Amino acid sequence: MINFLQNNIFYISAFGLILIGLFIMLSKRNLIKVIIGLSILETGVNLFIVTLGFLSKGTAPIFSKSGLDMQKMVDPVPQALVLTAIVIGLAVLALALSLAIRLYNHFGTLNLQKIKEQKW
Amino acid sequence: MNEIIDLNPVVLIAVPLALAFLVPLLELVSKKIVKWIPVIGFLFNSVIALSLLPKVLKETIIVKIGGFSPPFCINLVVGPVGILLSVLISVTGFLVAIYALKYIKEGAQQKYHILYMLLLTGATGVVLTGDIFNLFVFFEILCISSYALVAYLGNKAGIESSVKYLIQGSIGSSFLLIGIGLLYGQFGTLNMADIANQIETVSSISLYVPMIFMITGLGIEAAIFPLNAWLPDAHSSAPSSISAVLSGIAIEVGLYAVIRVLFTIFGVSDFLMFFLFLGVLTLLIGEMCAFSQENIKRMLAYSSIGQIGLIVFAFSLASSHGVSGGLFQMINHTLSKALLFLASGFMIYKTGSMKISSFEGIGRKMPLTCLLFTIGTFSLVGLPPFVGFASKFMIIRAALAQGQTLYTILIGLVLLGTVIEGAYFFRIIQRMYFKNNSEVHQKEESPVAGLIPMIIFASLIIFIGLYPEFVTKILDPAASELINKIDYIRSVLG
Numbered sequence: 331m332i333n334f335l336q337n338n339i340f341y342i343s344a345f346g347l348i349l350i351g352l353f354i355m356l357s358k359r360n361l362i363k364v365i366i367g368l369s370i371l372e373t374g375v376n377l378f379i380v381t382l383g384f385l386s387k388g389t390a391p392i393f394s395k396s397g398l399d400m401q402k403m404v405d406p407v408p409q410a411l412v413l414t415a416i417v418i419g420l421a422v423l424a425l426a427l428s429l430a431i432r433l434y435n436h437f438g439t440l441n442l443q444k445i446k447e448q449k450w
Numbered sequence: 451m452n453e454i455i456d457l458n459p460v461v462l463i464a465v466p467l468a469l470a471f472l473v474p475l476l477e478l479v480s481k482k483i484v485k486w487i488p489v490i491g492f493l494f495n496s497v498i499a500l501s502l503l504p505k506v507l508k509e510t511i512i513v514k515i516g517g518f519s520p521p522f523c524i525n526l527v528v529g530p531v532g533i534l535l536s537v538l539i540s541v542t543g544f545l546v547a548i549y550a551l552k553y554i555k556e557g558a559q560q561k562y563h564i565l566y567m568l569l570l571t572g573a574t575g576v577v578l579t580g581d582i583f584n585l586f587v588f589f590e591i592l593c594i595s596s597y598a599l600v601a602y603l604g605n606k607a608g609i610e611s612s613v614k615y616l617i618q619g620s621i622g623s624s625f626l627l628i629g630i631g632l633l634y635g636q637f638g639t640l641n642m643a644d645i646a647n648q649i650e651t652v653s654s655i656s657l658y659v660p661m662i663f664m665i666t667g668l669g670i671e672a673a674i675f676p677l678n679a680w681l682p683d684a685h686s687s688a689p690s691s692i693s694a695v696l697s698g699i700a701i702e703v704g705l706y707a708v709i710r711v712l713f714t715i716f717g718v719s720d721f722l723m724f725f726l727f728l729g730v731l732t733l734l735i736g737e738m739c740a741f742s743q744e745n746i747k748r749m750l751a752y753s754s755i756g757q758i759g760l761i762v763f764a765f766s767l768a769s770s771h772g773v774s775g776g777l778f779q780m781i782n783h784t785l786s787k788a789l790l791f792l793a794s795g796f797m798i799y800k801t802g803s804m805k806i807s808s809f810e811g812i813g814r815k816m817p818l819t820c821l822l823f824t825i826g827t828f829s830l831v832g833l834p835p836f837v838g839f840a841s842k843f844m845i846i847r848a849a850l851a852q853g854q855t856l857y858t859i860l861i862g863l864v865l866l867g868t869v870i871e872g873a874y875f876f877r878i879i880q881r882m883y884f885k886n887n888s889e890v891h892q893k894e895e896s897p898v899a900g901l902i903p904m905i906i907f908a909s910l911i912i913f914i915g916l917y918p919e920f921v922t923k924i925l926d927p928a929a930s931e932l933i934n935k936i937d938y939i940r941s942v943l944g
Contacts, residue, residue, distance in 0.1 A: 348628070355621065361613065368620055375624050379631040408634065411583055415627060418590050422620050425597060429613050436606045445610055448683040 340381040347374030361433065361440040365426045372419040376412045383408040457498055459528045460513055462536055463575050466491045470567035477560045484560050485551050488567050492544035495574070499537045506533045507927060510941045512580070520580075520942050521644035527580035527942060530928035534777065535577040535706060538784055539699055541910075543570040545903035549792050550691045552899040553799075562602055569595035569695065573703045580942060582630050582715070583640045585707060589626070593619050593671060596700055600688045611683035618670055618680045626667030632660040633715075643942035646715050646935050657716060664711050671704030673758050675732040682739075685751035686804075690795025693747060697754040697791060698784040705758060705780075709765055713932045718768050726766040730863050732759025737870040745804045746794050749874065750787065753830070756867060757783045763864060764845040767857075771848035773929035778841035778921065781914070782829060785837065789826035789907040793819050796896035806878055813883035819896050820882050822904045827875040829911045832868060836915040842868070 335342065351371025355364050383405025389398070391406040430440065437445050469491040477484055505511065506528055513526040528536075547566070554562050568591055575588030597619060601612035630640075636652060637645050649657070670677045681701070685693045712721070736756025743749035761783070764776030796819055801808045813820040829836035832843075846864070849857045895901070914921055931938055 348624075352621070355617065364617060368617070371621070371624050375627050375631070378628065379634075382631055382635045407640070408631070411630075411634075414583075414587060418587070418594075418623075421594060422597075422616070422623075425594065426613075426616055426620075429597075429601060429609060429616065432601070432604065432609045433613055436609055447606055448610055448687070 340384065341378065344374050344378035344381055347371075347377060350374070359442050361430050361442055364442070365423065365430065368426065369419070369423055372415070372422075376415055376419070379408045379412050379415070458513060459498075459502060459511055459526060459578065460515070462495055462498060462540070462578065463526075463571055465494060466567045466571045466574070470564050470571065473560055473564050473567075481560070484563055485554070488547035488563050489544065489551070491567060492540050492547055492570065495540035496537065496544050499533060499540050502528065503533055503537065503924070506530060507924065510931075510938075512942055519944075521639050521641040524584050525580045525641070525942065526578045527643075527938070528578055529931045529938070529941075530924055531706075531777070531931055532578045534924050534928055535703070535780075536574055538781060539570060539573050539577065539703075542695070542698055542784055542788055545906055546691050546694050546788065546792070549694075549795075549900055549903045552897045553691050553795060554689065557602060557604065562599070565595045565599050565602075566692075566695070569599065569700070573699050576703050576707055580642050581640050582633065582642055582645070582711075585642075585710075586623075586626055586630055589668070589671070589704075589707060590623060592700060592703065593623065596684075596692075596696055599692045600684045600696075602689055602692065603687070605687075607683075607687040611680070611687040615680040615684045618677075622667045622670030622677070624667070625663045629660045629663030629667060632663065636660070641942070642710070642715055643939045646717070647939050647943065649715065649717055654719075661711075661716050661721070665708055668704055668707045668711065671701065672708050673701045673704070673732075673755055674708075674762060675728055675735060675759070678732075678755050678758075681755055682748050682751045685754065686745060686747035690747070690791050690798070693750070694788040694791035694795075697751065698788040701754065701758055702761075702780050702784060705761060709776075709932065714935050714938055717935065718933065722766045722768050725762060726860065729759045729761075729763030729766055730860050730867075732756070732762060733864060733867045734759070737867045741870055741874045743874075744806055746798070746806050746809070746878070747791070747804055749806070750790055750794065753871065754783070754787060756871065757787070757830070760842075760845070760864065760867070763860070764848070767845075767848050767852065768933065769848055769851065770926070770929045770933060771844060771851065773932050774922070774925040775841060775844035775848050777925050777928055778837075778844055778918075781921065782837045782841045782911075785907055785911050785914075786826045786830040789822060789904055789911070790830070792900070792904050792907070793823035793826065796900055797823070800894060800896075806881065809878065810881050810885040814886075815893060816895055817893065818901060819904070822901075822908050823882070824879055825908045825911060827879060829915070831872045831875055834915075835912065837911050837918075838915075840915060840918040 347370055351367050351374055354367025358364055385404055388402055388404040391403040434440055469487050473484055473487055507530060511528040515524045572588045572592030576585055579585050579588060597612055597616045600615055601608050633645060634640060637648050639645060673681045685696055688696060733756050736752050736759055740749045740752035743752060761776050761779050764772050764779055797812060798804050829838040832838040846861055849861045
C-alpha cells in the first residue's frame with residue numbers, strides 16, 4: 331500500500347486536485363469560488379497529463395549535446411499538449427471573469443442561488 | 451469544375467481563420483465593410499467544399515500537415531462524412547452571414563463577426579481532423595466562441611445563460627482532456643487511426659474509463675439527456691442568427707465528435723444499447739418540455755434537444771441504414787432549425803416580444819416570413835414533400851429492419867415524440883394564420899437581406915425532399931466510413 335502510494339504519488343495528487351476542483355464547482359454558491367474551482371480542475375488535468383510522460387531520474391527531452399541517451403528522456407508530447415491546454419484554460423478563465431463582472435453589474439449579487447431569471 | 455479549383459482541403463480551415471484575424475485591421479479602414487467579410491469567407495468555403503465533393507467520393511483525401519507521415523503527424527481526413535458536414539457548415543454559415551447583414555445592428559458588431567467566423571472555423575476543424583488532440587483544440591475554439599456569442603446582447607438573460615453554459619462546458623472540456631490523457635497513456639499515440647488499429651490489444655474493461663470521460667465531455671456540447679441543462683437558456687438568450695448556428699451546427703458537430711470517438715476509435719460495441727435508450731429518453735423529454743413552453747425560442751431550443759435524441763437513436767442502430775438515416779436527419783435538422791430560428795428572429799423583432807401569444811394574426815402581417823416558418827415546421831415534423839419525411843422514414847425503416855420487438859416498442863415511442871412535436875408546432879401555425887385580432891394590417895415584411903437566406907433554406911429543403919438521391923449518393927459511403935473502420939485505418943496508415 332505504501333509502495334503503491336510512493337510509486338504513483340504524482341497521479342494521486344493530480345486526481346486529488348481534479349476532485350477538489352470538481353467539488354468546489356459543484357458545491358459553492360459564489361461565482362468567484364466556482365471560477366477558482368474551475369482553475370483548480372484545469373490545473374489538476376494538466377498535471378495529470380504531464381505525469382504521463384514522466385520517468386523517474388529522467389532528463390529534459392532536449393538534444394543539447396551529442397551522446398545523450400534518448401531512453402532516459404522524459405516524453406515531450408504530453409508537455410506540448412499541456413502548453414496548449416494551459417493557454418486554453420487561461421482564455422476560458424479570462425472570459426469567465428469578465429462575465430462575472432457583467433453579471434454583478436446586472437444582478438447586484440454573485441450568489442448563484444439568487445440568479446434565477448431563466449426558469450422552465 | 452474539378453480541374454479548375456484544385457486546392458488543399460486545409461484552406462477550408464485556414465481561410466476563415468485568417469479572415470477572422472483580418473477583421474480588426476479592416477475595421478480601421480471602414481466599419482461598413484466588416485459585415486461582408488463572413489459572407490465572402492463562407493461563400494469561398496462553400497465553393498471549395500462543393501468542388502472537393504466529387505473527388506472525395508472517389509477516394510478519401512488525407513492531408514499530412516508538416517510533411518511527416520501518419521502516425522507521427524497531425525493529419526486531416528477528408529472522407530465522405532467530413533466533406534458532407536463541411537458543405538453543410540459552410541452553406542449554413544454563408545446563409546446566416548447574409549441574414550446577419552441586416553439583423554445585427556447594435557452592439558460591438560465587429561466582435562460578433564470575428565467570433566462568428568471563429569465558431570465556424572472550429573466546427574469545420576472538428577469535422578475534418580484525424581487526431582484526437584486536434585479535435586480537442588478545435589472543439590475548444592468552437593465552445594469558447596459560442597460562450598461569448600451567447601452573451602453578445604449583454605442583457606440579463608444573455609449573461610446568466612452564458613455563465614451557466616460556460617461552467618458546464620468547461621467541465622466537459624476538462625473531462626475530454628482527461629479522457630485524451632488516459633488514451634495517450636495507454637497507447638502512446640494521438641492519431642485516431644493508430645489508436646483504432648491498436649484498440650483490440652487491450653482488454654475492454656480498461657477502455658471503459660476513457661470512453662466514459664470522452665463521451666461525457668463531448669456529450670455536454672452535443673446535448674444528450676442528462677448533460678443538456680444549459681441548452682434551453684443559451685439558445686433562447688442568444689441573438690437569433692447565433693441561435694440558428696448553435697442549434698444547427700454546434701450541437702451537431704458535438705454529436706459528430708461523440709460518434710467519431712464511439713465508432714472509429716472504440717469500435718462498435720454493446721455500449722450502443724445504452725445509447726439507444728438514452729436517445730429515446732432525450733427525444734421524449736425534449737418534446738414534452740417543448741410542449742409546455744410559451745417563449746418561442748425556448749420551445750425551439752427544447753425541440754433541438756428532442757431532435758438530437760432522435761439522431762442519437764438513429765446512430766445507435768449501428769446498421770448502414772441507421773447511420774445514413776442519422777446523417778440525413780442531421781441535414782434535415784440543420785436546414786429546418788436554422789430556417790425556424792431565422793424566421794422567428796424577424797417575427798420577434800416586429801412584434802417586440804418572444805411570447806407565442808403575441809404572434810396572433812402575424813400571418814397576415816408578414817406573409818412570406820410565416821410561409822417560410824411553416825415550411826420549416828413541416829420539414830422538422832416530417833411531412834411528405836420535405837426533407838424531414840425522407841430522413842425520418844429512413845430511420846424508422848432501419849429500426850424495423852432489426853426485427854426484434856424491443857426496436858418496435860422504441861419506434862412507437864419515437865413516433866409518439868413526433869406526434870407531440872406536431873401538436874405544438876401546429877398550435878403555433880394555427881395561432882399565426884387563423885386567429886385574428888381586429889387591427890388593420892399593413893404588410894411589414896422582413897428586409898430582403900433577411901428573406902434571401904430563408905428562401906434559399908426553404909428551397910433546399912424542398913429540393914432535397916423531392917430528389918433525395920442527390921444526398922443519398924453521399925450518405926452511403928459516409929455510413930460505411932463510420933461503420934467499417936478498417937477502411938478508415940487503411941486509408942490513413944496505408
